[in-house]
Amino acid sequence: MSKDVVVIIGIGGMGEAIARRQGPGKKLVLADFNEELLARRVTELKADGFDATSRQVDVSSRASVQALADAAAAIGRVDQLINTAGLSPAQAPVAAIVNVDLLGVALVLDTFATFIAEGGAGVIISSMAGYMSSHLTTEEEFALATTEPESLLALPIVAALSDPGSAYGLAKRANQLRVRHASMAWGKRGGRINSISPGVISTSMGKLELEGPSGTFMRAMIEGSGTGRIGTPSDISNVVSFLLGPDASFITGTDLLVDGGVVASISTSPSTLFAQSTAS
Numbered sequence: 001m002s003k004d005v006v007v008i009i010g011i012g013g014m015g016e017a018i019a020r021r022q023g024p025g026k027k028l029v030l031a032d033f034n035e036e037l038l039a040r041r042v043t044e045l046k047a048d049g050f051d052a053t054s055r056q057v058d059v060s061s062r063a064s065v066q067a068l069a070d071a072a073a074a075i076g077r078v079d080q081l082i083n084t085a086g087l088s089p090a091q092a093p094v095a096a097i098v099n100v101d102l103l104g105v106a107l108v109l110d111t112f113a114t115f116i117a118e119g120g121a122g123v124i125i126s127s128m129a130g131y132m133s134s135h136l137t138t139e140e141e142f143a144l145a146t147t148e149p150e151s152l153l154a155l156p157i158v159a160a161l162s163d164p165g166s167a168y169g170l171a172k173r174a175n176q177l178r179v180r181h182a183s184m185a186w187g188k189r190g191g192r193i194n195s196i197s198p199g200v201i202s203t204s205m206g207k208l209e210l211e212g213p214s215g216t217f218m219r220a221m222i223e224g225s226g227t228g229r230i231g232t233p234s235d236i237s238n239v240v241s242f243l244l245g246p247d248a249s250f251i252t253g254t255d256l257l258v259d260g261g262v263v264a265s266i267s268t269s270p271s272t273l274f275a276q277s278t279a280s
């Protein structure tokens with residue numbers, strides 16, 4: 001009997017944890033821009049007994065994402081799709097962030113909507129930064145949710161972005177909105193699609209952000225949160241597993257905030273509420 005295929009795009013810290021969680025009994029198709037990382041991951045996972053293959057992909061290219069989907073479908077029934085590919089403000093300038101985090105996610109959602117198997121499911125990794133991008137109007141949110149991928153970067157609100165932090169927040173908010181909209185196309189094939197918005201997670205990306213210009217602010221956010229701790233990759237892979245599995249069969253088109261309580265704390269702390277009341 002041929003095994004179901006699980007496609008994981010972005011095989012960094014979270015991608016590896018998700019591969020180990022979802023991989024047993026499945027055919028893993030691992031995809032990333034970084035060929036050296038891909039080769040290392042496949043070797044490690046195979047050594048640990050996983051059935052894994054790899055393919056280089058650039059999520060900001062429709063042709064590249066299409067070629068990945070074609071290759072995965074040639075291997076077997078594409079039952080699960082997880083996109084973790086991303087670039088953070090400490091890693092990249094505005095143009096690269098919008099290409100990968102905004103356009104890339106839109107292309108992955110569009111392409112895999114026509115490949116997901118009946119009863120299959122997908123998860124897009126967004127960010128709690130999407131919850132902090134609250135200045136958007138209803139019209140801007142609608143445009144981010146529904147504009148054709150190739151026209152997204154020309155939207156005035158995207159074209160006006162000038163700093164990596166704002167670009168990242170807007171792209172991650174757009175991920176949540178596009179997942180809502182994509183749930184109808186995915187549903188036509190009997191598939192479900194959701195997003196997860198992680199807080200600060202201890203991967204190479206998370207550690208780089210903690211060492212970067214926002215590090216002091218991020219540490220204060222973690223300390224003030226309900227859990228008071230940084231997240232681990234398995235905090236995210238646990239929730240991915242839930243959203244892809246049968247217990248989540250009535251959940252589609254939504255986002256799960258998995259941030260250890262950071263957004264709850266900063267959105268209701270006296271200093272934040274005071275700043276909001278004096279600003280309005």
Ligand SMILES: NC(=O)c1ccc[n+]([C@@H]2O[C@H](COP(=O)([O-])OP(=O)(O)OC[C@H]3O[C@@H](n4cnc5c(N)ncnc54)[C@H](O)[C@@H]3O)[C@@H](O)[C@H]2O)c1
Pocket residue numbers: 009010011012013014015031032033034037057058059060084085086087088100104125126127128197198199200201202203204205206207
């Ligand atoms: N680590 C955190 O604290 C944190 C917090 C919130 C959200 N996130 C989001 O979670 C996701 C996973 O992050 P991570 O911590 O595992 O980071 P990571 O850097 O370990 O992994 C991200 C992977 O994306 C790949 N990638 C970058 N550009 C690509 C492209 N054009 N095409 C294909 N792959 C590409 C990178 O090569 C890398 O392997 C990202 O989308 C990130 O924005 C991370």
